[in-house]
Amino acid sequence: MSEATASALTPQEATKKRGKFAAFIYELIKNKFLYLLALPGMLWFFVFAYLPMVGIIIAFQDFKAMKGILGSEFVGLKNFQFFFRSGDWIQIVTNTLFLNTLFIVFNTLAAVVIAVMVTELGGKWFKKITQSVMIFPHFLSWTVVAMFVMAFVATDGGFINQFIALFGFEPIQFLSSPGYWPLILVLLKIWHGAGFGSIVYMATISGINPDIYESASIDGASRFQKIRFITLPLLKPTVILLTILAVGGIFNGDFGMIYAIVGRNPMLYPTTDVIDTYLFRSMMDLGDMSMSAAIGFMQSLVGFILVLTVNAIAKKVAPESAIF
Amino acid sequence: MSIKESFSDRILKMFFYIAIALFSVYCLIPFWSVIASSLTTEASLVKNGYMFWPSEFSLDAYKLIFQDNTIYKSYGVTTFVTVVGTALSMIFTSAMAYTLSVKSVKYRNHMAFYIYFTMLFHGGLVATYLLISKYLDMKDSIWVLIIPSMLSAWNMFLLRNFFASIDDSIAESAKIDGANDAYILFRIILPISLPAIATIGLFYALSYWNKWFDAMLYINNKDLFPLQYLIQRIMNNLDFINQISADVTLPNFIPPAMTVRLATTVVTIGPIIFLYPFLQKYFVKGLMVGAVKG
Numbered sequence: 001m002s003e004a005t006a007s008a009l010t011p012q013e014a015t016k017k018r019g020k021f022a023a024f025i026y027e028l029i030k031n032k033f034l035y036l037l038a039l040p041g042m043l044w045f046f047v048f049a050y051l052p053m054v055g056i057i058i059a060f061q062d063f064k065a066m067k068g069i070l071g072s073e074f075v076g077l078k079n080f081q082f083f084f085r086s087g088d089w090i091q092i093v094t095n096t097l098f099l100n101t102l103f104i105v106f107n108t109l110a111a112v113v114i115a116v117m118v119t120e121l122g123g124k125w126f127k128k129i130t131q132s133v134m135i136f137p138h139f140l141s142w143t144v145v146a147m148f149v150m151a152f153v154a155t156d157g158g159f160i161n162q163f164i165a166l167f168g169f170e171p172i173q174f175l176s177s178p179g180y181w182p183l184i185l186v187l188l189k190i191w192h193g194a195g196f197g198s199i200v201y202m203a204t205i206s207g208i209n210p211d212i213y214e215s216a217s218i219d220g221a222s223r224f225q226k227i228r229f230i231t232l233p234l235l236k237p238t239v240i241l242l243t244i245l246a247v248g249g250i251f252n253g254d255f256g257m258i259y260a261i262v263g264r265n266p267m268l269y270p271t272t273d274v275i276d277t278y279l280f281r282s283m284m285d286l287g288d289m290s291m292s293a294a295i296g297f298m299q300s301l302v303g304f305i306l307v308l309t310v311n312a313i314a315k316k317v318a319p320e321s322a323i324f
Numbered sequence: 325m326s327i328k329e330s331f332s333d334r335i336l337k338m339f340f341y342i343a344i345a346l347f348s349v350y351c352l353i354p355f356w357s358v359i360a361s362s363l364t365t366e367a368s369l370v371k372n373g374y375m376f377w378p379s380e381f382s383l384d385a386y387k388l389i390f391q392d393n394t395i396y397k398s399y400g401v402t403t404f405v406t407v408v409g410t411a412l413s414m415i416f417t418s419a420m421a422y423t424l425s426v427k428s429v430k431y432r433n434h435m436a437f438y439i440y441f442t443m444l445f446h447g448g449l450v451a452t453y454l455l456i457s458k459y460l461d462m463k464d465s466i467w468v469l470i471i472p473s474m475l476s477a478w479n480m481f482l483l484r485n486f487f488a489s490i491d492d493s494i495a496e497s498a499k500i501d502g503a504n505d506a507y508i509l510f511r512i513i514l515p516i517s518l519p520a521i522a523t524i525g526l527f528y529a530l531s532y533w534n535k536w537f538d539a540m541l542y543i544n545n546k547d548l549f550p551l552q553y554l555i556q557r558i559m560n561n562l563d564f565i566n567q568i569s570a571d572v573t574l575p576n577f578i579p580p581a582m583t584v585r586l587a588t589t590v591v592t593i594g595p596i597i598f599l600y601p602f603l604q605k606y607f608v609k610g611l612m613v614g615a616v617k618g
Binding site: 027031033034035037038040041042044045047048049050051052053054055056058065068069113114117118120121122126129130132133134135136137139140141143144145146147148150151152154156157158159161162191194195196199222223224255256259260263264276279280283289292293296297299300301303304307308 | 336344348355361439447449454504533537556559
């Protein structure tokens, strides 16, 4: 009896398996138009996002362009050792983390302050015009911004030096003084992104139930108290979510900004050279594909782990802020 | 507004007005000064430094850059990349986003994860560079400015979320009336999604317009330099300025290096200023969609 049951199960399992495959095919046929629509996009992601992942093996090879990825010799972790032995990594990792922390903190702060202030304003025209002006810089590329920067920091004729000359000070050689650049870059980042970043916070504030403010007013709360005890606490989840997203990318230097503005000025590298600019130079100037790939791989890996970690933390602290 | 504002409330509001006004000035000053400085003579700029008001009004720099065909070529490249790129991006992005939004597509979550993963982890610059330049052999082709950046996972998910927010019953009832998927997409879903499509289209258009890194990596042919890369080049070397000054045969002529740089910058941002009302409107809208749904 038991034997019969056992032998009867096997074909059943087989049908189930065949059924799964048949169901898969059936699903593809049923929605063939929709799958076909998505196909070009899926292929694009395969070529431009997944194939480069295969290229990570270059990091473990002594890559020679002539031999290609398939023909190059494997060298284990030599590229990683070489990078860490050079000592450059301390400077570029420190700069990347330091600059990005400054950017996250000051940009978030500026965006929240702008959003809170603008919501409190009354004049419709004043609001409209200032908002348009504050958002505008976001639409410019960093190469254009770099031109603007020159007008301010140039040693001969730059605005800052024109201004301090009025008080009889010697001109500051910005282009050879790395110490000023974290500040300059933060000011630029705020200029470029704070107005735009404030939009999300303004949307959050406008979503707050006006009854809360009204009953606070009836209870005699001042404008400042309403901001302190209603607006800011209700902005907190949005601030946490956006900060988490930003912290996930803290190992990614802003290449577009830093390369466009600082470019190839070695005198400013001590404070401005980040992982991405260093990697770019070691690839283009030294042609060291393998070491560059090793740096890039570590950066991707650490970034990946960071996003997962930070999200796990977010889930615990504020479940509504987690991304996934 | 039955409750009268107290004195301290009005002071605080006053302070907010002043702070916002100052920040707006801070945002505006660089534009103002670059435009003013580009409208003066080179000699005056060298003598007086950058300025907020043109000391000796002159259009020389603009005349000079429009005499040469470099700027026209770059405008052509950037316009082509922006228009064709945005069109292709939108076709493939909305096709994909629609499939991922239809609930009867059984594997849509698997497909979504396949795309989502590329936002978390990437192969890095070296592998991408080798793939595009060596294996796909796209160097010095205008398509290298379009195809490798054609799809953005972020934009795709924004659009998918928008499509998913459309009431299912619309598509369901069309299906009962015998409409097929293509009809539903082109006749029902796309027309009611036009604002979202305009928003995502502008996201793409701006990123194509402002692209320069890809040109720096893959383009050596001067005829294919997009505007933003041209700006980057002329900031860092004098080739362009010497080239456009070569035809000038005046005695004692000094190439106006500084004003030409500034004038080229102004010419580059022109279209963005012109289209700004649209950009602002749709970008703000798009951000809201992202903030609420993303």
